[in-house]
Amino acid sequence: MQRTDKYKQSQSLKAKINQFFTPETTEGNIIKEAPPVPVKEIFSRFWPFTKHYRKWLFFGLIFIALQPVASSGTVWLLQIFIDHVLDAKNLTPLYWIVLLYFAFSLAAGIFSFLGTFTTNWVGQKFVLALRKHVYEHLQSLSLHFFEGRKLGDIIARLTGDIASIERLIVTGATSALSYIFQLIVFIGMLFIMEWKLALISLIVVPLFYMVTRYFSIRMKMASRERSRRMGAINALTEENFSNISLMQAFNQESNESEKFHHQNLAAYTAKMYKVRLKSVFTPAVSLIETAGTLTVMVFGAILLMQGEVTIGILVAFITLLKRLYSPVRGLSRLLNTIYSASASAERVIEYMEEEPAVTSDSGVMIENDQPGIIFDNVSFKYPNKKRNALSNISFSVKAGETVALVGASGVGKSTILKMLMRFYEPSKGFIYLNNYAVEKVNVQSLRDKISVVFQEALIFDGTVKENIAYGKPDATDEEIIEAAKRADAHEFIEQLSDGYDTNVGQKGRNLSGGQQQRLAIARAIIKEASVLILDEPGDGLDGSTEKRVMKELMQNTVTLMITHNLKTAREADKILYINKGELNEIGTHEELMALNGNYKKLYSDQQGDDKNSAYVMPKLAAE
Known part of the structure; x- marks a missing residue:
């Protein structure tokens, strides 16, 4: 009997957990879902819009690559400070340590500023070019296209969705490369400091991947649904306030308010599903980081007792390890961003694939003025x-x-x-x-x-x-x-x-x-x-x-x-x-x-x- 009760309790708990990670559905969506598109195809579709700014993007990436190099220099100085100043009770190297620490910090700040500013500038140029292209493409489409769609949703795709695509194509891509550069530099430094501890610190990487993969797929579902619902809200708002006199004349305020509330509630539901995922994802990643740090501390203490590492190396290693987890955490968040932005990209691609009803823009010119x-x-x-x-x-x-x-x-x-x-x-x-x-x-x-x-x-x-x-x-x-x-x-x-x-x-x-x-x-x-x-x-x-x-x-x-x-x-x-x-x-x-x-x-x-x-x-x- 007790086993049966425990089994029921475990099944009930399992059902609640599944419900927590399952999106709620609401009927009556007035905007159809865009067809799914692989991330690789999204990049191939939108990357050409960076064509005129890739030189600046390249410079931005150089600055981004130099930033972790300068930053890791401060960790190396921390190890020297502990081992050669504090432990050795010798103030002689302190002067140049302070100067170099300041120089490395200043360089890291300058590289960070130049890299961030350049990539964001390219990102906004990308938005400018893509939005212009999509706008001009929409102008070429037939009346049938516009007669069958909500104007508010068209506006939402032209504005918010294109801004989301930038976070995938430019900001996302450069951030990914930045995190990868940081990982290469920091992991290299860890192996130089102590290869045994470096191997131990990498044990948690598969956990990072599995957790991120699990949550990212669900984040994309939530983002796709919310984008769809926000398009519906925009469509209803534009339609109602464009016909405000008609709505008021027929006393339809309450009915239209109910329609708006339904779509607003649906957007809220999709957003809360995403919030639930984030509320679990963030502490889960932090917990994995903590597990990795504690593991290094335990094995590091053992190596310290055995005389294989100095206190300076151990402190510097743990400091660098915390910095290593920052780009790992960034890549985890970025994967969520990629999946979320790809939902917006799907909505824009759907319109870009619409063919103009009239295609002969290069046809003959009417030369005469003989009307008929x-x-x-x-x-x-x-x-x-x-x-x-x-x-x-x-x-x-x-x-x-x-x-x-x-x-x-x-x-x-x-x-x-x-x-x-x-x-x-x-x-x-x-x-x-x-x-x-x-x-x-x-x-x-x-x-x-x-x-x-x-x-x-x-x-x-x-x-x-x-x-x-x-x-x-x-x-x-x-x-x-x-x-x-x-x-x-x-x-x-x-x-x-x-x-x-x-x-x-x-x-x-x-x-x-x-x-x-x-x-x-x-x-x-x-x-x-x-x-x-x-x-x-x-x-x-x-x-x-x-x-x-x-x-x-x-x-x-x-x-x-x-x-x-x-x-x-x-x-x-x-x-x-x-x-x-x-x-x-x-x-x-x-x-x-x-x-x-x-x-x-x-x-x-x-x-x-x-x-x-x-x-x-x-x-x-x-x-």
């Missing part, structure tokens, strides 16, 4: 979708023509515009702009010929002037003002506190929706492109303003326009009715009305809605 658009039997399917977004779309737009795309929401109208700008490539068929096949055209040259006004006015944090000039960065003040006048924006801009130098706030929050839309239109006007793309450009504008501004905007251009306002569409030279990704009807307003098809039904329904909307609020009854 042709879609020739174009089909397209979004990645991971079963059904085509567009099927066999064919139409043309001649110079000076305006074509309106109409139809229900989600039928493929915006996809047509995105394909013209080469945000996506056709699955089948060809698209021509100014008589050039767009898949063979340099992307920058293609988009230089196109000006666009999106349904949502996209405004950057900056001045009014900077937002208008975004369409033509070298525009003069006169050109900016003229574009604003044509967009019917000059009057309200003049009334702002600083006029054209007024800061509009992030996403244009200091402006009304109509004001934002007019800035977006002015930006399109100032570009003076031969092809104009409009996606519900009149949103936020009253009828008379919309008509006046659209007339200015569409002068001397080929215009492709999405609109749900059929009063606007009827003014177009040609109307395309899109339904479920197919071009069902094409013609002028009069021709489509004569067809008596889907367009006529949609137009009649909209006219009926306009009549029904003429509603006058009744007077309130007198109280």
Whole structure:
């Protein structure tokens, strides 16, 4: 019976220990885990970013290598001081011992400073280069990539994860070499002092390795999970505060707070798992160090009694042994850092391996200014979708023509515009702009010929002037003002506190929706492109303003326009009715009305809605 109880107790204790070293799991993660990548591949992927700074890294390593040499000189002087000054009761060598001790200490400090400063400088240059590379790579990726990911997680990988990679590639690598140099110097000194004690002191090295290996693997698991959770927190925070007015309007503060708490708790759980590991790892390493030191003290005392070593050698040996354990401990911590940083590297590599949807940046340049658009039997399917977004779309737009795309929401109208700008490539068929096949055209040259006004006015944090000039960065003040006048924006801009130098706030929050839309239109006007793309450009504008501004905007251009306002569409030279990704009807307003098809039904329904909307609020009854 007692045996059974003891067995149960031991099993219970074993279960608790296993639980302590097992990560807790939480459901509902909104960020997927990045695929694992071997450390060797991580180094081969990121080491090239140190190319321009390796000379300085080499100098830094020289300083790092000299530091333990100078440091070990003080230990040698300690042995001489004990044996030849204290034990011999002779003060004669004291003067030069003090001078040399100070010189060695000063040299060690200088070498440490130069090595640390140089390697950290290279590390920050590495971060600068890598972050720029990843940022530019992200800019080249398709809209589909960004539509399927959380913006906050992208930001987390671009900032925190790249900083972690530096701790692996530069700081980690140089620290590892520094520790190895120290080990070589200190172990060499130990064997010179007393080879028997040196062999005994190395007995604990396998223990260091086993303990470090055990904890490091688990540290990587914890770091990977925490990085993932922090990405989720960033994503939620960015999303919520970007839509703070919507959240407050629908009283969703408590629900969003609960979502945030869930991800925050998950990050806390992952962090606490790492804390538990560290809280055991650090004293375990210290215990191994103590065991090694005590073993040397015991055998050293025996050798001292036998007259094989002097008291000076024994004290110097133990002092140097303590210094030896410092790089051993550093390597142990570094292994944890490597595993932790590799989790961040995996997240960055996942994005670096994404291929741009459009690859012909070296294509031909559009030389002529003969505007025109042709879609020739174009089909397209979004990645991971079963059904085509567009099927066999064919139409043309001649110079000076305006074509309106109409139809229900989600039928493929915006996809047509995105394909013209080469945000996506056709699955089948060809698209021509100014008589050039767009898949063979340099992307920058293609988009230089196109000006666009999106349904949502996209405004950057900056001045009014900077937002208008975004369409033509070298525009003069006169050109900016003229574009604003044509967009019917000059009057309200003049009334702002600083006029054209007024800061509009992030996403244009200091402006009304109509004001934002007019800035977006002015930006399109100032570009003076031969092809104009409009996606519900009149949103936020009253009828008379919309008509006046659209007339200015569409002068001397080929215009492709999405609109749900059929009063606007009827003014177009040609109307395309899109339904479920197919071009069902094409013609002028009069021709489509004569067809008596889907367009006529949609137009009649909209006219009926306009009549029904003429509603006058009744007077309130007198109280």
